[in-house]
Amino acid sequence: MCGIVGAVSTRNIVPILVQGLQRLEYRGYDSCGVAVYDTDAIATQEGPLRRARSTSRVAELLSQVQADKVVGTTGIAHTRWATHGAPAVHNAHPHFSHGPHTIDGLTHRPGRIALVHNGIIENHDQLRAELEAKGYVFASQTDTEVIAHLIDSVYDGDLFEAVQQTVVRLHGAYAIAVFCRDEPHRVVGARAGSPLILGVGTHAAAGGELFLASDAMALAGVTDQIVYLEEGDVVDLQLGRYWITNRPAEGGEHVRIEPAQRPVRTVQAHSGAADLGPYRHYMQKEIFEQPRAIADTLEGVAGIVPELFDGQGRDGATGASAWRVFQEIDNVLILACGTSYYSGCTAKYWLESIAKIPTQVEIASEYRYRSSVPNPRTLVVTISQSGETADTLAALRHARRLGMEQTLTICNVATSAMVRECKLAYITRAGAEIGVASTKAFTTQLAGLFLLTLALAQSRGFLDDQAEAEHLKAMRHLPTALQAVLALEPQIIAWAQEFAAKENALFLGRGLHYPIALEGALKLKEITYIHAEAYAAGELKHGPLALVTSEMPVVTVAPNDTLLEKLKSNLQEVRARGGVLYVLADADTRIERAEGMHVIRMPEHYGALSPLLHVVPLQLLAYHTAVARGTDVDKPRNLAKSVTVE
Template identity: 50%
Template sequence: MCGIVGGIAERNVAPILVEGLKRLEYRGYDSAGVALIDHGDIIRERQVGKVAVLENAVIGKQLHGALGIAHTRWATHGEPSVINAHPHTSGTIAVVHNGIIENYAVLKAELQAEGFVFTSQTDTEVVAHLIHRAMHTHSTLLAAVQSVIPLLHGAYALGVVSSQNANELIAVRAGSPLVVGLGIGENFVASDQMALLPVTNRFIYLEEKDVVRLTRDSIEIYQNGVLTNRTSHEIDASDSASDKGGYKHYMLKEIHEQTDALTRTLAAGITGDSLHKDFLGEQAHRLAHVKQIQIIACGTSFHAGMVARYWFEKLLKLPCQVEIASEFRYREPVVLPNTLLVCISQSGETADTLAALRDVKAQSTLDDNLLYLALCNVKTSSLIRETDLHLLTQAGVEIGVASTKAFTTQLAALMLLVLKVGQEQNRLTPAESASIIEQLWHVPNAVNEALALDPLIEKMSHAFVERRHALFLGRGIEYPIALEGALKLKEISYIHAEGYAAGELKHGPLALVDKDMPVVVLAAQDDLLDKLKSNMQEVQARGGELFVFADVDSEIKAEERVHVLYVPKISGLVAPIVYSIPMQLLSYHVAVLRGTDVDQPRNLAKSVTVE
């Protein structure tokens, strides 16, 4: 979950590397560092904290170099500190690393026995020493790096430079994303193309096990030691995503972008009252043979999958399972023939989701007739490249670590998938499909109306500032949104919160309810509303304070210790999308009042590319 930037040019790359790190800060931000090759020396600067601290040091010391690598860290091995910050060095070698070297302890013991001295607690320093050692028996940096790769177990990306050669940069992709940026008389590498947008809009997306050698004027890519070609892509990218647009935080900006993001996502799949004929591409006809759905995802994406399960089963009568990817991949799951495996990931690089997909593919046969679909927000991601069908959300770049517009557009896209499966299998009549599409088209307007509740939600948020715990309750299709609301509050305000199916209250959680326990309730208009009202009575009877987001026709009234905000009218089928908005706004305002780092909450990173 760290961020890598590297570059080789005729000009000083230090400011380019630092700017790239700033754009990758969402990936990790407990420390940052840069190593530059200048007149045969490694000039290294590392700082704990945000990239701005490193930037001030680089400017203050006037660091200079036409070749360099840089890194922003999210700690896995070793606490955040200067000695654990990247780049790590050994002799003439400097290395930056994203991912985890699983067998580092064995390698470290071997290297220590040979006399290598370790100054950090990281697994990365092992890589630096291994390459240093390999340089004694190999004539080039490329050959040395290639010889070390078979020794490393795990998923990782590397950037490597040597003070003995200011004319090349070596990078490796082995389970962690890496992209090459193409310039004129200069070339770059980064974990994410967004880091390089100020200097180029032409990119090569490295594939698994690619090793790349960059010079100022050339790019050599090797796969298993053989020189290979990779297609370059020119993108039409705007820097607007990296600007807060007048909002105090990226998260607030992205919450308010949801109306447009949802409209774009829906328009990509539907016109008027029908699906686009070519929706999901040439292989969409294979959906006709699907007999069950298996969804794998992590975090917020997992909650989106949970909502989709209700839709698949209610509307299509198709069995649907949803599992956390990190559990699924180690559970020896049984994936039945004719299964549609849906992998949901905002970035398309989520390590556990990718690994689960690869495991299923490795263990399946042609006779299983499995179909693989990626639902993500990045069309150039690994998940897209490794699946049959691609369902892209149209959220745009999301900077805030706590997902907002990526989540709601995932929900919209999942409903489009349900419609497509229903169409291919004749499980929905044209009239039924048209009715669902009509409900979907109402969602952006309802979201816009929900955003107008912002001042009232900000006022409500004051009641949470001094609380240490909170419960979120929902029933049926709103239960996953209760889970998501609790996750949001945990992520950015650091208040312990739990989401529950309201019917589970009497099976344990009621023991937690007292006068100091705020209980957030999602009360959409559906068949379970009366049962939810009974659950609310259970909370009131035990002195709990209720904060209810209710349908305007729910007949739920405010009273002492019952605070009610009415959510815009929306069909219960698509209500989860709209009810997500007040959950996001509540968490945001509580976090602001508590003075936490809303966009970059402690201990978290945006793109989880390590296990």
């Protein structure tokens, strides 16, 4: 989603800001911009604040700043995913304040505050009306511009103090970076509900430079010394020094400020993962990286023990004991969104059938807005690729407020807010996932959730040594099995050529594979813009069968499990209505090719772990259909990679 980069230095930081934005492009955006304090422009009519914005890609922004010779030693930059206001240059960040002091006839010159913002300010309408009454001029439809004007309205020579006074009035989520015309070499940041990090510069000749960013990847190659700001932190960056305070609390005429100590961590945020190599798109590359990603995720797993999920503590100290937590719980609540939600739906089948523990799966964005019945003996499991998903974090905090303190996350980013806020964690090792449509993050989540299932089964007395050995053997064989599935790509390309001409599709699955059908439909809609729905196959006759025609392809996941014969009956229901079936069948299912029945044979039946194999052809089908339709595979319209707003 939106990305932030900011810097205070003695060297020209525009190349660093733009490069940081390029490394955040994978998150999704529809406009971008940069603003700097340019000491060379002080004497010009333009003034020291200079800005470039674009609704094109960051590469176009780079050309613009080079052509306009935008340089500066203090600055901020942003990629925006539109929430308030259409994708347009006047809505792009950074925003400048335009207060009464800047009005000169009909000309509104840039004010003294420059600001970028991730998140959503829920009380922006009230604040806008208040500021307009004071004479502030709004040049955009964004909620963000309200923050710039509000800081300007309370500014009295100290930017840090002005930001402290401002954030107590903001309702909603924000990560901001701001600098002021009147205070060169100073940037102030604050966060609540959206991630923000501080980077401590290591460039010897740069005079103690400091950075802000929404993701450590933005600073890859610039610094590996990272401070993760906590919820409510406000940070002041000046050359060679910084300080952090907790969220200020209102207290009479003044705000109360408490200093905060946050550790500096060495973080290797590799940008090499962004190299495409021989692949046409990142999504294709990441689909084919899945055997390696699964192998890495399982590396070091010699046996199934609860300790695999032990917490590490926020500062690297010994964290919570999974064994103790597992002994204290009697049910599981899974909270997630999108693709991660479907991995949780799959895990429900495993947890209840193997670990014999009641499991509920909730869409995170819905869970915290309904009345529920909390149980303190619940293990709350969150699933997130980035570990910064706003809805899932909010749902986690809601569950904790309800008294459910036993928390565990399956996450791909060890330094994320999700990991820091949960007692227990299993870190998947998918590596950086650039494509917006998740692939390897999903399969590694499934691997982590299956390990969790086995660990819970062991702690509850439902996993003997023989069963453990069999499950581990199957898991270790997954990379090889996935390679065999990837070899089916030529057959899937043939299907994709037919799908490219369609505008609607149905996906069917039963039992453990119903969530895989849901995930397959999601992938197709995300990147091809074909309307796709998924159903439990037994539900066909309860309504969806009315949609079936020869123009409605029906994709079916058909493993050789206990529901196979039921599923075959569902397939006949489709054929009898003239529907065209595309079936991913295990080799021993005796589902044969025929008129209106396209069949791809899976290399082997894989039992409980079959979802990890069956989802891969669905990923490839979505990918090659998108390529055939000419869509922007890695950056589908209207979507973002890391959803950090509600």
